Amino acid sequence: MPDADASPATSPAEDLDLIANAAREAGRLAMGYFGHDPRVWNKENNSPVTEADLALDQYLARELRGARPGYGWLSEETTDDKARLTHERLFVVDPIDGTRAFILGEMDWSVSVAVVEGGRPIAAALYVPVQEELYLATAGDGARLNGMAIAVNGRSELSGAHVAGPRALRERTALLEAGINQDDPIRSLALRIALVADGRRDAAIATARSNDWDLAAADLLVQEAGGQLTDLDGRTLRYNRADVRHPALIATSPALREALGTVVRGVLG
Structure with missing residues (x-):
């Protein structure tokens, strides 16, 4: 259980300033590798990791943990230390979300950093370096893109909706019959969800087994923009559990949540 006596004194706004600056600088570092054939390895789960992922992870750990030594840490590129479960507040980081896009020289990758407290994100920074787009949010204070307030759009009909999903769902009959427009796949799941927050997509779908680091920052962005990130039954996500994986979302x-959930449940089960 988290140690209540170790509760941080810093505000979500102060944490946001910290992670926004760190995400932007991490993006700048990533651009030094982007398009320059970085070294690539395959991890145990056969997903790729590059020397840039590891360099950004080290930078973010140094900057963020150095500034907030009392916070826990969870990153895709750091071996999971279950000591994080004893922390009320922690950083949840994906140094490069969308590594395959990064390797291929495509635009749809991002740097994702969130602060989670009590199982929910309270500050979020998502930076898209190629497009110089910085999404920011704090709990209860709205979401912004490059300083401008953003909001989900008001579409109420599923037919004609523009939905971002993984390649595995393209051309699925149930989605086509519902009249859903499946836009080009976006490799960064965090960015896929952020595009819902800023109204450029009506919805986003994630198949099962996404992780805390894929979701925490984007979750807060879409929440503060007036939307929802849930499982197919409408349940809100909880973070910093022993198992960081999530079901289809x-x-x-x-x-649109109920109608889309019904259709996607029929596809993903």
């Missing part, structure tokens, strides 16, 4: 406006 949808991000959308409240008006």
Whole structure:
């Protein structure tokens, strides 16, 4: 259980300033590798990791943990230390979300950093370096893109909705019959969800087994933009559990959540 006596004194706004600056600088570092044939390895789960992922992970750990030594740490590129479970507040980081896109020289990758407290994100920074787009949010204070307030759009009809999902769902009959427009796949799951927050997509779908680091920052962005990131039954996500994996998910406006959940449940079960 978290140690209540170790509760941080810093505000979510102060944490946001810290992670925003760190995410932006990490993106700058990543651009030094982007398009320059970085070294690539395969991890045990056969997903790729590059020397840039590891360099950003080291930078973010040094900057963030150095500034907040009392916080826990969870990153895709750091061996999971279950000591994080004893911390009320922690950083949840994906140094490069969308590594395959990064390797291929495509634009749809991002740096994702969140602060989680009590199982929910309270500050989020998502930086898209190629497009110089910085998404920020704190709990209860809205979401912004490059300083401008953003909001999910008001579509209430599933037919005609533009939905971002993984390649595995393209051309699935149930989605086509519902009249859903499946836009080009976006490799960064965090960015896929952020595009719902800023209204450029009506909804996003994630198949099962996404992880805390893929989701925490984007979850807060879409929540503060007036949307929801939930499982297919409408349950809110909880972070910093022993198992950091999540089931199939949808991000959308409240008006579309139930209808989309029904369709996606029929596809993913």
